[in-house]
Amino acid sequence: MSCATARRVISSTRSCVTDPHDYIRLLEACTQSNSLAHGQTVHQHLVKNSYRDSPVVLDKLTRFYISCHQLRLARRVFDTIPIAGKKHNVILWNQMIQAYAWNGPLNNAVELYGNMIENGVVPSKYTYPFVLKACAGLQDVEVGKEVHESVKRDGLESDVYICTALVDFYAKCGCLDDAREVFDKVCGRDVVTWNAMIAGFSLHGMHGDLVRLVAGMQEAGLRPNSSTVVAILPAIGEANALWEGKAAHGYCVRRWFHGDVVVGTGLLDMYAKCGCLSYARRIFDVLGVKNEVTWSAMIGGCVTCDSTREALELFDRVMLEDAMIPSTVMLGIVLRACAKLTDMRRGRRIHGYTIKSGSVLDLMVGNTLVSMYAKCGVIDDVMVFFSEMAFKDTVSYGAVISGYVQNGNAEEALEVFRKMQLSGIKPDLATLIGFLPACSHLAALQHGACVHSYCIVRGLTADTSLCNALIDMYCKCGKIDMARLAFDRTSGKDVVSWNAMIGGYGVHGLGNEAVSLFHDMQAIGVKPDDVTFIGLLSACSHSGLVAEGNCWFAAMSRDFSILPRVEHYLCMVDLLGRAGLLNDAYNLIQKMPVRPDVRIWSALLAACRIHKDIELGEEVSKNIQSLGAEGTGNFVLLSNIYSAAGRWNDAANVRTVQRDKGYKKSPGCSWVEINGVIHAFIGGDRSHPQSTLITKKLDELLAEMKKLGYCAESSFVLHDVEDEEKEKILLYHSEKLAVAFAVLSLSPNKPILVTKNLRVCGDCHTALKFITIITKREITVRDASRFHHFRDGTCNCGDFW
Template sequence: MLDMFAKGGGDIHSARMVFDKMRDRNLVTWTLMITRFAQLGLLSDAVDLFCSMLLCGHTPDGFTLTSLLSGSVDMGWFSLGKQFHSWVIRSGLASDVCVGCTLVDLYAKCAAVGSVENSRKVFDSMPLHNVMSWTALISGYVQGRKEQEAMKLFCNMLHGRVAPNCFTFSSVLKACATLPDFSFGKELHGQTIKLGLSAINCVGNSLINMYARSGRTDCARKAFDILFEKNLISHSTDIDANAKELDSEESFNHDTEHTAIGASSFTYACLLSGAACLGTIGKGEQIHALVVKSGFGTDLCINNALISMYSKCGNKEAALQVFNDMGHRNVITWTSIISALAKHGFATEALELFHEMLEIGAKPNEVTYIAVLSACSHVGLIDEAWKHFNSMHYDHGISPRMDHYACMVDLLGRSGLLLEAVEFIRSMPFDADALVWRTFLGSCRVHRNTKLGEHAAKMILEREPHDPATYILLSNLYASEGRWDDVAAIRKCMKQKKMMKETGYSWIEVNNQMHKFHVGDTSHPQAKKIYDELDELALKIKNLGYVPNTDFVLHDVEDEQKDHYLFQHSEKIAVAFALISTPKPKPIRVFKNLRVCGDCHTAMKYISIVSGREIVVRDAYRFHHMKDGKCSCNDYW
């Protein structure tokens, strides 16, 4: 009866009333009540009950502790989870398999209390491993961005003859999405099809995510269609049967609410984030239409994903539209829109929204502050940034993390206060990591301070000896000073160490098709026409006063030839291609995987005049809206 109340519709209060009236309560009664409270996220009540239970002289068992631990994990109350861990050790429950698994999960999920290593310790101390403990540990490594390690564990798991289930595949596929070698992901996809798991929501979503993020939108779409079809059959027996055959302990939770009408909201969120990554606004809009048609138009997660999709695809207005139409918002919503505005160069608006957010009583989190600080950094609002940096701790109890310090270093460095930035790094309460120094090195490049740049590079290489980005930044710094011997030395060193640098490329969507260009690319069917257009553009903008800035050519060649190299940059090629293949009032949206080059930035401003077109460039750092010879970044970037 107690469980009926507790489970049926989650009427925990009726359950509590029954519980309070009971004369005889045994261990199961207490545990049942604690479990239900913990599952509903009412953790304080669960803990209260736990205390009362102890006072009544009952000794909790593995079930009780598993429920409390899992509740702590779900709520993110890791310090509480840690206290229960001590309790587990003291009461000799550490050998309980369920408790062990949950502990592995606890430490896998909390970066603050420890790291994956703590999860590993618990894992190693267990005499036997099952799907659960393996999966929990693997997911910890995936979350900690140690994908290689996760894949190794997965192999060990198979060696140990433990069969993976849909949760395992879900985690491992996520790891595959980031691996350079794609064959592993394909292989796993095959496995999930064989096992009949590919159409189960969590696996299907990971597959979609993996394909979408690596640019294989066709495969993503196929995986999506299969998922969609299968889910329409809702609770089809064959899925369950296959799943049960694989692991008889399993029963899969289909979310009934959503399966009846199609894919779950997460599926759409996956697809949207894939579209956002690629910057394909055409696909993004299609998914948006699908979302509305499937009745997910008011889903919070999806709307958040929509904001970020539109923003990342260069359409700030559409992002704002979604934001304004939302009836219900959470921190992620606010953070998304703030960072969207910041990236598009509308820092004042971003900060206004932040104040609005505080006024209505929404609580910012650490990511919100990253968005706020980066908004300040994008326009050089130093005092404002200091104000927020100090207030995040005092007013909201959020202590600045490494990322926040990196934001401040970026802000100081970018605005030319290099010495202040170094001083700030020295004053940090913990040792600056490679990210912080890399940020600083970037500033040294902008302000051409070779001495400080060399120091920064040294610091980075002490921490991450094989970071190609550092070598590239340093070599660019030398190149801009004409120190070609040093450039050559670095290149040689990189070659010896077999370090790969990500090559720069730009892409653009025309008539729902993606076109990708590398430096000096002549592989496009219309290459001849594109280069003719480039020549013409070069003449026109030089007449308007454009002077090529050869600092950005990183080869040791004569000046005249340098001009020539500049006009082969992938972003210029993409713009020229857009000009000859799209009609006039349409804005041109170019995407680049690295930072846009300074000379291209200048040239594009002139091109926006001679062509009368708006050019939007998304690079690895931010957006540039160029119109009538001006850029939304005000040349501060």
């Protein structure tokens, strides 16, 4: 019966159909012509005429609905067929499962397969590939393995189709060994089998195996097709293997694949990931057919390659000219661009759009929004949005945690990390890497060490970035030996590992160790970068290694082709200035190829204070003020220079100017971790619950200190007050409060680590030496520039900071 005839029959006969075969023929015709409306009319008729009990008719009806992509209707009809009527109709089960496997929901495919087994329906060899496809999509290893067992039981282990599906399933689930095992047993592997295997290795970034596989495929006499190329391109991009990328591109041109949208998109994405944005753009421009994915890949490539403006231009163009409706992927890419540019206005606009389109509900888009607000520094908006997210995963928490860390609020990061664990979400690698800097910042050793144990238990310590974060954490928590241990145990050290360790030695005043490690680094063949030299030069500076510092500063551009940045000059000015070579420091500033900024002059001013050079101090101070910079610290330094020289009037004048200009000294804050809790103190602060005890302890210590010859160094006080008052003000400096609290809270044999946001004050530095004698404790203070290890009345900085 032709379609036209069928249609005529349907419209004329209405209720005259009596033979079920007529229905069957009608439904077949509707299926062929894909006419949903007619088929539904037939459906109504057969319901009226009680043919709904005929399995044969219902079989046809189910297939009709499947072919019209009406899966729900198909399923409803399918379910009305009694099990007896479909027990031997595997083909119908297969069709339903196939439909689900192709169009979703995938778990329906798996569920239906379960029903089938439960009801004693024997699967055919066509059943397995569909179920496996669903398992691959769902990453359902358990069911997939059951299917594999059935395949073995049915003796289908060498069937190419089934085995290809098995390889694909294992590969997508990351069970590459299983995939390999099946793959090796297949007789008559074809291109699709190879592609499944190749795609699996590509998906899991196993670059080396991938290259061998593609070669193996060609040796077996099979030609890679466009799917093969498309599968390997992401891996090439990820490995930054430009040379192989170009080879793949050449192959595409030879085989005439390069005009294909999917291949073209893959190629341009690969080039962008390899950092060759211009190649990517050329492919994009000549590609005849572009779809939404092509545009997304191009725009995302621009973002990756730091051509963020170009990315937004392209986005505007496609939105305006092509009136494209952006997908969630596209929106995520554009939000990342906004984050990179800290373009919050556009970010908010896109956020509005995602609300309208419903994409906000997409977890990835939501997480990108969190990160966008965090990178723009509006942490309040981060929290509002984050708390409203219906679903949060470890990435959401990771974005908030690192958002807090990036905005200098490590304590909040600690709190969010705790909440995350309470809500039952396990931190993954990236979350931990993002969280560790919070521990580093706070010198929260107990939290940091806890993370370390967790990483060991979870087997995450093979990751270089994680080890780097651990090295840094131990350095910043004062545990330089633990840092070195972590460093030594880091396999695959990269430049960041070396930099972290060298910088760590530097801030601990272990300049020689830093230099020696720098030599090791070169011996092993790791190329130092600009950060390495910042760490190395500042290490020399903290340890007074003038000759070494000069030598490496000269070498960095000469032997390593790294042009010194302002930061490097800063280290050198610091190095020379501290060593008392004020003229050399001044000359270096004069020779700088870039204009010296406030930081440079401040470093020199600090040196002037140490070496009591009033004349140069005044000149430097003028330079600073002429830059229009509101460096409060500079007023303090200059005033200190005058006070130290006994020129009290000049010192007072500086303070008056400072006050008139409205500059306030940023408050000094110190903190200490006791049993995993951070206790913070501000100078003169009495808000701590144990304030009375702390004050009492400090008074006791003061009395003892005086007996040993301590005398308050009032040049470190800015206020115009009497000497006894000055003594009190100094006594309640934040670092002393924190130390006193630690003395009260920690058992006598435990070392104390106090952290301060500014540089430690000179009087406190002296006082702490006395306190180590009185309490017989080791006290470490980490200030804004380095560690001070106090022990038996001395500090390892040699009063040289």
